[in-house]
Amino acid sequence: MMREAEDVFHKHLRKVGLKHTEQRDVILRTFVETRDHLSTDELFRLVKKKDAGIGFTTVYRTLKLLTECGLASEVAFHDGVARYEHQFYRRSHHHMVCTNCGSSVEFFSPEIEKVEKDIGKKHHYRTTRHSFQVFGICENCSKAEDNGR
Template sequence: MSNTLQKRIDDQPSISREMIREAQGILHQHLKRVGLKHTEQRDTILRTFLETREHLSTDELHRLVTRKDPKIGFTTVYRTLKLLAECGLASQVAFHDG
């Protein structure tokens, strides 16, 4: 991992273009390792995720993503978030009521 992304991405005060490109590289390498293709939809989801500086549910991220590309389905967002977590670009947070 390079110097830019040594800290978790969500700990950064803002996201630069360089950091987005680096995150795309990390995701693309992970996709290749697990035998999946990189797609424009996955890149759109990643960029939207990185540009949003708050914790999001899958539903909330899906709403934001469909503003950019209405053809991206909920399942694609869900699976891409799992991929982002697998390669260290995202982390799951369990929220409990109460």
């Protein structure tokens, strides 16, 4: 799987006229190995453990490149911090986000997948991905609010 992700990334680098570097590969591998929703800062801290010479700007720019080529997608939760998750060989999923504490739950919905395809067909698009988030208050925060009343 990692080799295929590297192939996608390297092809994109050639397409946009950038060099393939070991630092970019370390960032890619670190990112793909995690299942977390990572901010640029969080990814930077993980990358620094593997190669202390990699700077924040390199992580930031590489994350943008990973997003451009479809290996990453940005997920915006309620806290205003952009987070990223890897998309390589991941089943399409959605997020339920608590607007109180920021916790999130991933869920799958064949109905939403069908809506995406139907809308694409109606408007003559070949859909490639979508983003769907539901915001609310999680069970723990609801209980805390109820106990505070």
